[in-house]
Amino acid sequence: MSDATDTSQDAVPGHLAGHITSRVGHNSGDLIEGETGPWEVIIGLEVHAQVVSESKLFSGASTEFGGEPNSHVSLVDAAMPGMLPVLNIEAVRQAVRTGLGLEAAINLRSVFDRKNYFYPDLPQGYQISQFSDPIVGEGRVTVDLEDRESFEVGIVRIHLEQDAGKSVHDRLPDRTYIDLNRSGVALMEIVSKPDIRSGAEAAAYLAKLRSILRYLGTCDGNMQEGSMRADVNVSVRRPGDKLGTRCEIKNVNSIRFVRQAVDYEARRQIEILEEGGAIDQETRLFDADRGETRSMRSKEEAHDYRYFPDPDLLPVELDQAFVDEIKASLPELPDAKAARFAAEFGLGEYDAGLLVAERETAEFYEAVVDADGAGRDPKTAANWITGDFFRRLNADDLEIADSPVSAEQLGGLIDLIADGTISGKIAKDVFDEMFDNGKDAGDIVEQKGLKQISDSGEIAAIVDQIIADNPDQADEYRSGNTKVAGWFTGQVMKATQGKANPQMVNQLLQEKLGG
Amino acid sequence: MALDTDTVRRIARLARIHVDDADLAPLADELNNILGWIEQLEEVDTDGVEPMTSAVEMVQRLRADAVNDGDLQEAVLSNAPEPNDGFYTVPKVVE
């Protein structure tokens, strides 16, 4: 991977750089206690998000992932002599959509610049990017953490730029192979302010950003395929001091790694400072196998990117109407949806947050609650989804779209509990069976005879029999140890293979033991 | 703003052009001669003047998002010095 996506904040013009954190105060729980006192960790992220579009930023070649090497490559992407870039309207639209989703200012005039450096997977010898006039200005992301107040991360800017190609180093010992399939694919670089204070916060920010981009449909968020990756800037300071020297950890490609990288890097810097050392401003890599960051081995050459406006392109000028049209088509975003779920369905903040994190989950939830006007209990539906449903998806490593149980089927199961056909306990077994073979709950209950026994005469006879068979325990109950009722319940359920209506069992036991 | 040989070396490195050490000084002289002549621009009052970004008074045209190019592996590799297996190849890059 080259540094095609490198825009260190140093390189950003002063008035655009996010050196100044807008976050006041901190959560004291985030301070790291060192040998010599507490330290505050200051983190900013530059996230590179691949824009969802059919064709590349400046050429008509496909953005499809993979493929034969150098097959999704036009003459423009290969930087053949005399080739010229023409801007893809969809990339512009997606950047604007993203900006609006992050409550950011849209710059109606923006400029593409060339960032000049040599690297074999950068065929033009420059990356077309946006430097002093990006398409999106300041915005914000609200980040939620479990058991914590949410906090806000400022967005400095979003700009559009070309991705680089891929260098393959392991095919021959002395050669590097170059595949330009990715060369020229549109990226958004989303630069945050240094408003983040811990690895957990950094991970939560990235997760939230990913969630919003996926809601917007502007980035698929597929971190394995590199559709989203983060450069993480980390520094530490004594609370209240001015900012310390930071290190940039390049190209971290999972949310979990971001957290690990920050935690490791913060401790590393604190150790150096506490031993009286100084932090070198440098670029580091995160080694996921060892869970540590390390300095990039190659001698860092002083970069001098010689940015200047790309003379092959003209300033981009957008109509307010173009922006308004996109604004009108924005979907309900996770924060708004969570607020609605809380208000409409009476869900707690945490549950609502879990349900809206992925657009598909939220849609699934709403379908379970409201499919064909069923009006199911929203809390029961939430519990099922965040409980057993998520458990099985995780266990089977499935995306919600691939779930063998549809929203309608899960709704059907909940209906069977609600009308007393099966007990909640039986329902868990039924659910697992539904997940295993995709059958409807009703069919399983029918075939396996799992229908709940709600005939009070039938249950009463069993209760009577069990009391008669266990006089010692009955006496114990009557002499005041009412806890033994639970043992009787268990015996009744055992006798009915769990099918007895538990409310009825309890009621009858109370009557008969008490009598 | 006269260039010294160290600056010429740095510029040559940025431009990825090999310059023998012996050639640095004469090259510096040549470039200084040109830059000295260019510096007459300082005489022009450009306060408040916008830099020209394009010789045409137009804004950027936007093309529709359609896949209508690519699939040219053979063509894009046809002039490559050392193609292999559908790839371009270069001396090993040390990361």
Added chain:
Amino acid sequence: MAALTDLTIAEAGAGLASGEFTARELTDAYLSAMEGARDLNAYIAETPEQARSMADASDARRAKGAAAGPLDGIPLAIKDLFCTEGVLSSAGSHILEGFAPPYESTVTQQLWDAGAVMLGKVNMDEFAMGSANVTSHYGPTLNPWKAASGDAAGRDLVPGGSSGGSASAVAARIAAGATGTDTGGSIRQPGAFCGIVGMKPTYGRCSRWGIIAFASSLDQAGPLTHTVQDAALMLGAMAGFDPKDSTSVDLPVPDYTAAMTGDIRGLRVGVPAEYRMDGTPAEIETLWQTGIDRLRDAGAEIVDISLPHTKYALPAYYIVAPAEASSNLARYDGVRYGLRVEGENLIDTYERTRAEGFGDEVQRRVMIGTYVLSAGYYDAYYLKAQRVRTRIADDFRAAWDSCDVILTPTTPSAAFAIGEKMDDPIAMYLNDIFTVPASMAGLPAISVPAGLSGDGLPLGLHLIAPAFGEETLFRAAGVLEDADGFDARP
């Protein structure tokens, strides 16, 4: 009958239309003339087979009554900066030696669509950087003209540059016309040095797609021809909107020859005071005055104008053009095409490839361009130059309030001997002092042969028009050409 190669494009077109001769005969006449003139080193790749087959196709079209227009069957030379499919396209550089692109530039494709015949690729200054065609990897091209007297008498002369091969080929009548490109004067200056017409259209008029880039905000394709009418015919086919070039302008292409009415009564011709520079030879001043008188005699109104920032155009150009070039030429790294000189490692490979692949002038300009864009110098050089450029454009905008075209000399001298000005880059750069301002402002301009120097070498006069004022330009140039009555031959 005169030799077929003596005909203008318009005359040859008429001969083809009337069946007087075939495109094949015309093409063969040029191919045989080319063989006889190889000492000029104008062509660096001759394409006789392609030429004959294109000529035959033209004759076949014509036989069916389906001739494409006035260029059908006309044999042309193509500057090596244009990418031509399967044919050497090297920008006169070692770094692209042997490069055969799998694509055709928009401008040449439009010429072939109009039925024109490609004779071959012609020499040029490396990457169009030069004013004498002496920086080509393929060696200098000679000017077919020889000085009758003076310092240069008996010596080989430069044809001007960078489109030196184009100008030499047309002047030597080994092409009926040629394409050129003009960044700071690279069509007009060699046109003047070789006694032919050289025309640079408005920036954005011809597509740059498939033309090897030198300085993107300045490069424009244009024709080099014997007559203004021929230039109008060629431009008609070369110009047009191209969605593949973001700087291409979506305007219809008018019939430029129809604009050549011969009537310039009432046309306001501006004469800029600042083009009277110290050290300009008297014969240039005289030629200019002659041009003014001829246009006045034809009914034009002569207006004194001021273009105050004229003298700053050239130094500003030598920031902007090298800056853009330093970036445009970064792609020549030996990875995907062209020369590769293997070094000790990747960076060494880059550095040796580019040191060996680029000639001295190209290296010099890439270095200057890299420097003026580098951290700490960008504002002082590049931004300053782009601000000066705005002032230059503003000068012209103000001038159009009082005039319709501007008349100046094309060059401050006639062609000089090969080898001169080689050790003084600035002296070489000053060749373009009269042509660069229009380039910086993106304006259309034309050089028309207007007379001979005291040493018997051709000199040109230069007309500049407002953006997309090509019709006015051709109309005025046609009148000037008639008045000049230039009929000298090398």
